[in-house]
Amino acid sequence: MNVTVYSQHKPPELRTVLAEHCAADHLVWMEQSCERIDIDHPEVAQSELLILDCPDVETLDWSSVELFNLRHPQATTALILPGDLDRVLMQAMRVGVRDVILRSQVAQDLVGVIERAHIRLAAIHGIPSIGKIFSFIPCKGGSGTSYLAANLAYVLGELHHKKVLLLDLDLQFSDASFYITDDNSTRSLGDVIRRTDLDGPSLESACVKIGKGTWLLRAPANPEQAIGVTPDQLDNILTVATQHFEFVFVDLERTLDPLSLRVMDRSDIIYPIMQTVLPFVRGAQRLQRMFRALHYPDTKIRIVANRQGKTEDIPLKKIEEALQTSFYLQMPNDFVNTTASINAGKPLYEIAPKGELSLALIHWADQLAGKSTGSARQITGHLLGQTLQRFLKRAAFSS
Numbered sequence: 001m002n003v004t005v006y007s008q009h010k011p012p013e014l015r016t017v018l019a020e021h022c023a024a025d026h027l028v029w030m031e032q033s034c035e036r037i038d039i040d041h042p043e044v045a046q047s048e049l050l051i052l053d054c055p056d057v058e059t060l061d062w063s064s065v066e067l068f069n070l071r072h073p074q075a076t077t078a079l080i081l082p083g084d085l086d087r088v089l090m091q092a093m094r095v096g097v098r099d100v101i102l103r104s105q106v107a108q109d110l111v112g113v114i115e116r117a118h119i120r121l122a123a124i125h126g127i128p129s130i131g132k133i134f135s136f137i138p139c140k141g142g143s144g145t146s147y148l149a150a151n152l153a154y155v156l157g158e159l160h161h162k163k164v165l166l167l168d169l170d171l172q173f174s175d176a177s178f179y180i181t182d183d184n185s186t187r188s189l190g191d192v193i194r195r196t197d198l199d200g201p202s203l204e205s206a207c208v209k210i211g212k213g214t215w216l217l218r219a220p221a222n223p224e225q226a227i228g229v230t231p232d233q234l235d236n237i238l239t240v241a242t243q244h245f246e247f248v249f250v251d252l253e254r255t256l257d258p259l260s261l262r263v264m265d266r267s268d269i270i271y272p273i274m275q276t277v278l279p280f281v282r283g284a285q286r287l288q289r290m291f292r293a294l295h296y297p298d299t300k301i302r303i304v305a306n307r308q309g310k311t312e313d314i315p316l317k318k319i320e321e322a323l324q325t326s327f328y329l330q331m332p333n334d335f336v337n338t339t340a341s342i343n344a345g346k347p348l349y350e351i352a353p354k355g356e357l358s359l360a361l362i363h364w365a366d367q368l369a370g371k372s373t374g375s376a377r378q379i380t381g382h383l384l385g386q387t388l389q390r391f392l393k394r395a396a397f398s399s
C-alpha cells in the first residue's frame, strides 16, 4: 500500500506507529504543513492512504483534500488533529475523510486506520481466492468425522503436494488436533481469530505444519479464547484461508450453532459422516432436514458411510432408501491400524500406508485433486482383495 504522510514535525509517536505497522508498505513523508496539499505531486497522487498531521484545522487545505478524495475514491484519507474533533467531523466527512483521530491518541487509533485501509484495498483489488472449503460434520458423535477429515487432509497434502489447511472447529473436544500429530504447541485459532489484519503468512504461522503440505489450525486449548468467537470473525479466517490454501478442511462438531452454520454456508462441499446403524441414520435425517431448510443444493452434500464391513450394520440399500440418496463414499472399518495411529499421534498413512482405510483415503484424495497419484491403483492391484475393490468402484460411480 502506498502511504503518504503530510507532517511538518514528524512527531515520534507517529513515526513509531508507521514504522511498526507500515513496514511492508511504501511510506513517503512530505515534511510540510497541511496549508497547501499538492495533490498533483506523484507521491500524493499515488497514495492509497493519505495521512494529514494537521496542527491547526483552520489552515488545512480543505479544497485540495476534497479534490484528492474525488479523484481517488479508493484511497483512504485520515486526519490527525490536536483537538476539537466534534467540530470538525462533519466537515471532514463532507470532503471524504474516512478517519479523524486525536494527536494524543495516535499510538492507539492509527493502527486501526492502517488496518482498515489495508482491508479496504484488498477488497477493492479483489484478491482472488484459490481454495475451496470442505466441511466435515458428524451425523452423530463418534462417526469418525474428525479422524477422516484429519487423515484425508494429510494424504492430500502428502501425496498430491497440495496446500491443505485443516481447521479444527470442534471447540469442545478438538480431536482432529491430536489424530495426526503429537506436537503439543499451543498455537491455535485463538491467536488469529480476532485479528483484522490477518493475511496468509500470519495464518500459517498460527498453524502446526504436518508432513509436506498440511497445516493444522488447532481449536484453542484455552476455552476462554473460544468464548465470544463470532461468525464474522470466522468468515474472515475462511476468506484469508481460501486466498492462501488450495483446500480448506473444516472439522465441525455435531452441535449446530451460528459458527458451524456460517462454515457450512461458505462450504463448497459438506460431508456428513455416518456409520450404518440406526442412531446415525436419525442423525443424518436431522441434518438433511436442516440442509433443505437452508436451501442447500443436493450437489453440495455428499454423505459418507464410515466403518463399513461390520456384519451387524444395516444393509446400505435400506439406508439409502431411508435417506433417499446414495452414499458418496464408503470407508472401510480398520480398527487395528486406526487405533495404532491414534496411539502414536501419527497420520494413518504413515502407520499403515497400504491398509484398507489408507487406500480408501488415497482414493478420496485423488478425487479431490482431480487426478490419481497411482498409489491407490498400485496397491489395489497387488495387495487388496474384492472388498476394497467394491468400495472404490462405488465411489468412482458417484463422483
Ligand SMILES: Nc1ncnc2c1ncn2[C@@H]1O[C@H](COP(=O)(O)OP(=O)(O)O)[C@@H](O)[C@H]1O
Binding pocket: 138, 140, 141, 142, 143, 144, 145, 146, 147, 148, 175, 273, 306, 307, 308, 331, 332, 333, 334, 335, 338, 339, 342, 357
Ligand atoms: N474407518 C474407521 N475404522 C475404524 N475406526 C475408526 C474409523 N473411523 C474412525 N474411527 C474411530 O472412531 C472414533 C471416533 O472418531 P472421531 O473422528 O473422533 O468421531 P467424530 O468426529 O465423528 O465424533 C475414533 O476413535 C476413531 O479412531
Ligand SMILES: [Mg+2]
Binding pocket: 138, 145, 146, 147, 170, 175, 176, 252, 253
Ligand atoms: Mg469430531
